[in-house]
Amino acid sequence: MTQRIDYIKQAPDLFKRFVDFGMHLKNGSIETAIVDLVDIRASQMNGCGFCLDMHIKQATLHGERPLRLHHVAIWRESTLFSPRERAALAWTEALTQLAPHGVPDAVYERVRTELSEQEIVDLSYVIMVINAWNRINVGFQSVPGSLDKAYGLDKAELS
Template identity: 40%
Template structure:
């Protein structure tokens, strides 16, 4: 998306509403400090952003995922994770939960998905994972609504 299509640029947004930006960064820091695997968190953020069609967040979190060493094949097959056969049971449970919480009106948050999540995560991890999913959904609504221009793609594995 080009600059002329952006409603409010990301850099302008962060300066315009600094307390909102700081609050969102604080949520992200809390999730990062929770002990939840960063690679898993980035997979979730990319997948939710794909569902929501947020180009800014897709590119932003792909850049981070590449930087921290998420396998390229997992990034390539993320949209088809259910059939890919390469995601761990833990990743599958987290991705299923992320999809439920992102498409609430279509399916809600079924007990069966939550039970599969509980089999892979502690209660504290479930709480932080749910916060991470909520936060990226919020960021997606900002990015899509304000049409943040995607950051440049990082292809070498390092930002």
């Protein structure tokens, strides 16, 4: 695979602003472990190899267990996720692939029982950001692992 356009080089200011926006979310109310799971699940759903590769390596560096990473795709059947994590993953799926009639009340109620209003808003922004990254990286065919050294992801030792 060859990257179609180097969007970072073509729009460095927009790239920096978007990175800054995403970094601002790191100070939000959603814990890193859930952000990692959300980034992985949305990237799986969107078929974004670049982001999936990146976020699995980040989660590994954050101390996530390998089996849980393998189970993200089957989170409904897995016993490895807490109710809070399950609610976040359900919300991720609902906002990543919007149903014709919007987000079902049952999904909203599930997330509402596990997260505060502030956390739901913060989680929604996390989901918006990963979906945007997925779209630009899928569109321009960013090569998985191509920025590992620049982002320090080579330290995950997963190559």
